[in-house]
Amino acid sequence: MELMFAGLALGGLYALLAMGLTLQYGVARILNLAYGIFVIAAAFGAYVAKVQLGISPIVALLFSLPLGFGLGWALYSLLLLPLVRRTRAGPQLDIDSLLATFGLMFVIEGALLWIFGGNFYSYSYLSHPVYIAGTPVEANRLVVILVALALTLLLHVGMNRTRLGLAVRAVEVDPATAVLAGIDARTISALVFGVGGAVVAVSGVIISMFLPFSVSMATEFLMKALLVVVMGGLGSISGCLLAGMTLGFGETIVARFIDPGLTLAVNFGLFIVVLSVRPAGIFGRTV
Amino acid sequence: MLDVSGLSVSYGMHVALAEAVLKVDRGEVVVLLGANGAGKSSLIKALAGLVRYVTGAHIRLGATDLTRLAPHQIVGAGLACVPEGRGVFGSLSVRENLTLGAYSATDHVRFRDRNELVLALFPKLKMRLRQSVQTMSGGEQQMVAIGRALMSGPVILLLDEPSLGLSPAASDELFAAIRRIADLGTGVLMVEQNARRSFAIADRAYLLENGAIVRSGNVNTFLDDRVLIRAYLGGD
Numbered sequence: 459m460e461l462m463f464a465g466l467a468l469g470g471l472y473a474l475l476a477m478g479l480t481l482q483y484g485v486a487r488i489l490n491l492a493y494g495i496f497v498i499a500a501a502f503g504a505y506v507a508k509v510q511l512g513i514s515p516i517v518a519l520l521f522s523l524p525l526g527f528g529l530g531w532a533l534y535s536l537l538l539l540p541l542v543r544r545t546r547a548g549p550q551l552d553i554d555s556l557l558a559t560f561g562l563m564f565v566i567e568g569a570l571l572w573i574f575g576g577n578f579y580s581y582s583y584l585s586h587p588v589y590i591a592g593t594p595v596e597a598n599r600l601v602v603i604l605v606a607l608a609l610t611l612l613l614h615v616g617m618n619r620t621r622l623g624l625a626v627r628a629v630e631v632d633p634a635t636a637v638l639a640g641i642d643a644r645t646i647s648a649l650v651f652g653v654g655g656a657v658v659a660v661s662g663v664i665i666s667m668f669l670p671f672s673v674s675m676a677t678e679f680l681m682k683a684l685l686v687v688v689m690g691g692l693g694s695i696s697g698c699l700l701a702g703m704t705l706g707f708g709e710t711i712v713a714r715f716i717d718p719g720l721t722l723a724v725n726f727g728l729f730i731v732v733l734s735v736r737p738a739g740i741f742g743r744t745v
Numbered sequence: 746m747l748d749v750s751g752l753s754v755s756y757g758m759h760v761a762l763a764e765a766v767l768k769v770d771r772g773e774v775v776v777l778l779g780a781n782g783a784g785k786s787s788l789i790k791a792l793a794g795l796v797r798y799v800t801g802a803h804i805r806l807g808a809t810d811l812t813r814l815a816p817h818q819i820v821g822a823g824l825a826c827v828p829e830g831r832g833v834f835g836s837l838s839v840r841e842n843l844t845l846g847a848y849s850a851t852d853h854v855r856f857r858d859r860n861e862l863v864l865a866l867f868p869k870l871k872m873r874l875r876q877s878v879q880t881m882s883g884g885e886q887q888m889v890a891i892g893r894a895l896m897s898g899p900v901i902l903l904l905d906e907p908s909l910g911l912s913p914a915a916s917d918e919l920f921a922a923i924r925r926i927a928d929l930g931t932g933v934l935m936v937e938q939n940a941r942r943s944f945a946i947a948d949r950a951y952l953l954e955n956g957a958i959v960r961s962g963n964v965n966t967f968l969d970d971r972v973l974i975r976a977y978l979g980g981d
């Protein structure tokens with residue numbers, strides 16, 4: 459029972475992390491290498507808010523949504539859009555945008571290291587147990603699970619039940635035809651980067667609530683998000699949820715019963731199994 | 746309605762279209778005829794804003810200057826395009842494709858009307874609204890593509906080789922639908938290799954040779970010309 463909640467929390471977190479990336483990568487076709495460091499930056503933001511300003515992480519969570527959206531939007535519009543224009547979204551864009559986001563990653567990482575150093579940080583928030591069917595569960599885990607599920611639902615509905623979501627999917631499946639339908643792929647890409655930014659910010663705040671974090675974890679989060687994105691199928695929200703949960707539960711179970719050092723091996727083991735059964739990911743389309 | 750002059754397209758040193766002049770009015774079907782590589786697709790793509798053309802071109806749709814618009818704005822201005830090789834969202838459903846076609850239009854009353862119109866033109870789509878387009882036959886996909894374009898309520902519809910890969914029966918069915926579209930008020934400019942079939946429903950035609958429009962006129966005047974018939978209509 460306790461194991462189940464630990465798995466759900468970790469899985470929910472991975473799913474959430476991957477959702478922002480799957481949208482950015484799947485729709486705007488830009489792999490944002492600074493994704494992981496933004497997550498850590500948001501975690502530090504929540505830390506400073508809680509420890510130095512006395513702002514509750516729940517409040518920080520609410521503020522992080524518009525802030526993350528704005529930053530994501532700005533990242534696309536100010537840094538990436540000029541590259542999209544210059545390369546006319548051709549093959550050169552892949553290389554240019556990788557370099558640009560890689561560079562951005564180093565800048566933010568440098569700034570965070572300068573301010574906070576390389577140590578692990580954590581604070582205690584809602585760490586008292588709540589009893590569910592007689593099992594003690596830390597309250598912050600429940601927050602993680604609820605937020606992850608709520609955002610998944612929101613994004614899923616947004617993508618599949620709204621006009622704007624349909625336009626986003628149209629750009630994702632066929633940017634050239636989207637133009638013919640009167641959809642501006644650049645506006646949609648900026649929007650999607652904003653949504654990704656909001657998801658990043660929420661993920662970072664959530665991580666700070668229940669895991670010790672350090673600047674060095676940025677790459678790990680980027681890797682895990684990427685793993686989940688590929689496993690779930692590029693652009694698929696429900697795929698993220700399923701793949702994220704698979705990974706979260708796999709890791710939790712192995713860490714508990716075998717050895718915590720094996721989590722990375724489990725990650726890639728699951729990754730290979732899923733992709734050998736379904737090469738395009740769990741919900742992937744065969745293109 | 747659609748009024749074009751001085752339209753030139755170059756790919757590097759290669760001139761694919763030189764100083765094209767043409768007109769398409771509401772309610773007429775105009776065929777663009779020409780050999781492979783003559784520049785037909787380049788002309789269609791230039792009109793839709795999908796390839797760069799030499800500056801100084803004049804492209805007007807009614808009072809709107811299309812040369813000032815971004816590609817995604819051209820649809821909203823009233824010029825819809827079905828490019829060579831379709832232009833459907835393969836992994837989306839028929840219904841989603843049609844809904845997306847109306848993305849640039851904002852009035853929901855007319856959405857209903859257009860949706861009905863498309864389903865009346867292509868009744869086969871009615872039973873398949875939930876089907877993913879990539880699983881449909883070539884002819885059915887072409888119906889979806891044209892339906893998608895019609896959903897924006899265009900004044901002028903551009904079609905690049907709509908009958909490509911279709912059986913003779915399916916082509917006839919498609920051409921009949923295109924004639925109906927024009928009769929309902931939309932002007933159609935279509936590229937066709939299948940000149941004999943398309944001339945049966947067309948009003949006028951342009952002939953492109955090596956990037957230049959060398960001839961234009963009523964389809965009857967084309968049918969009277971034996972040399973042309975041999976070159977483009979096959980046999981005599």
Ligand SMILES: Nc1ncnc2c1ncn2[C@@H]1O[C@H](COP(=O)(O)OP(=O)(O)OP(=O)(O)O)[C@@H](O)[C@H]1O
Nearest residue numbers: 756759760761779780781782783784785786787788
């Ligand atoms: N992207 C491109 N880059 C370079 N040259 C091109 C490009 N697109 C077309 N061309 C050239 O421009 C000329 C006209 O091409 P276009 O596609 O307009 O011909 P078309 O009349 O549509 O031919 P088809 O009947 O084969 O479809 C051809 O010589 C072609 O090789």
Ligand SMILES: [Mg+2]
Nearest residue numbers: 785786787829
């Ligand atoms: Mg062509």
